[in-house]
Amino acid sequence: MIQINGLKKQYRSGETVVQALRGVDLEIQNGEFLSIAGPSGSGKTTLLNLIGCLDIADEGSIHIDSVDIAEKTRKELALLRREKIGFVFQSFNLIPVLTAYENASFPLSLLGVTEKELHERTVKIMQEVGLEEMMHRKPAELSGGQQQRVAIARALIKSPDIVLADEPTANLDSETGQDILDLMEVLNAKHNTTFIFSTHDQMVMDFAHRLVRLHDGLIHSDELTRRAAGGTKVGSRG
């Protein structure tokens, strides 16, 4: 479970100070399929980076499984990410010198599993994302959609608790984007992994089970969508 309380983050560039997050409270249960939506500049990336332990908040707190991440060193945060968090990026961010197979297996290899287990799990996840035929291609030899599938395989291979995806479909055409969303949803159900993805695309928002709208660094609304099991509104602000 992720608990966020009174989260604030500001950026300073020279004289100007930008209030990217101005007090965000949010609670995310394990296994949620949640979208953070909002216009450009509303603070989506900032929030995801903070949840992903990639950046440090100015005020407020984030607890992951009751652990306050503010108390951890840079190295401890890296190790926490290594174990618990998978990332999917808008521009895929595959390592160009590694094959699809090697990219996908990379996070698991950091956890020091045996060669055998590494191989089995990599092959399995590549099948799940439907790329078993292209395992030995380099990223440059794959389409954008295929690259993002590799990125999802890479995020999921270690069975993390949380997958954070910052605009995972923004660089894909709508059909491919839909495929990626379908895949994420299937894997969310199958592995009970929490998925948090940001978007400003209506189609993607509609696809989420819970939708959190950000506006100017504050939560504007927070509701379960029609696709969620219950489908009821859990709260709104603004």
Place this chain on the structure above:
Amino acid sequence: MKLRKIAWRNIRRNTRRSILSMSAVAIAAMAFVFLFSMIEGMKQDVAYNLQTFVTGEVRIRHSEFEKYKHLNPLHLGVDNYTALAERLESMEAVRTISPRIKFPTAIYKEGSTYRAQGQGVDFEREAEYQGLEEYVVKGRMPRNGQNEVLVATGLAKEMNLDIGDNFTLLTQTRGRGMNAITFKITGLSHYQFDGLNNSFFQAPLDRVQYFLRMDNSVSEILIKLKENYSAEEFAAGLNSSLTDWGRPQLEARMWKDISQTYSFVVMADAIYFIIALMFFLLGSTVIINTMMMTIFERRKEIGTINAMGMTGPEIVRLFFLEAFFIAAIGSFVGVLAGIGITYPTSIYGLNFSAAMEGVDMEVSQILRPVLNFKSTLFVFLYSTFIASVASFIPSRKSAKIKPVEALRAI
């Protein structure tokens, strides 16, 4: 595990740039394989020249000789040398010996006087000790017991002398009287270093003894040892033997203690270590520079692997490995290239006669670099080490990049 693979692939990612970095290290390594071989060649050359022509490996002289050297103290000699020579030659460690008399002299020819340095030698022994036959460029070696002389080419040219000409010299005898003797030139000699090619001649030892009224005395005995015998230990042992043999006035010294030339070359060796360090650092700057560029360009990748949980030190290691491979390959190629240029020159030699003109050191005009495994391996390890250590500086930067900043980079 995988780090090595990634580092290796990253090297091949921009082949041209990697090759550029490697060649900077390679050129430095190549140059120093050659230079260290050159110094090694010089060391061996100087050692040979000193041991053969000047000091022997161990030299026996009267202990007072050095003090009165400038007065030509013929009376401070090794008396009854034949008995001592026999003793020496029967010693296990001794390979060959050379009893000699050195004397300054004046030579008269058609009213002019020429200064020259004479040396009385036993030509039979010298055939082995100096390998003298090799240096006779015209005519033949003089015979012991005959008034014959072997003249250096420089002196012959200066005095316009040739084989068959007579050669009258005037000098002070041991008793400080004046004496003259006429020799007949039977051969001309030419040595590999200039000190012996001007105003130098060699005559039979017995005739020189007679002429200088030396009886059975010589001014020094040079000794060459068999392989694996230490000159230092032998000289020390010999000194106590000399006392035992009732000759406490004689003194044995080893060659390194006598001549400074060798220590100059050894010093040059040490200086080259430092110069090599500078050049390897210079070569490393190319690696450092490319590494800094590379790290800047790969900010996004660094951010990605950091986001996936790779820690700072692991990322540093990744870049360090990359630099290390470049350094090691560069050094290896450089060492091979160094061997490639050194090997032919070690066969043909390099002619330094112009540079060596007027240099009063026992260094030959034609030097042959001597490739040796130890210094070649050393160059490889040294340049690899310096370049990798230097590349640690930019590698460390990779850990300082914050993951968010790294990810923002497009």
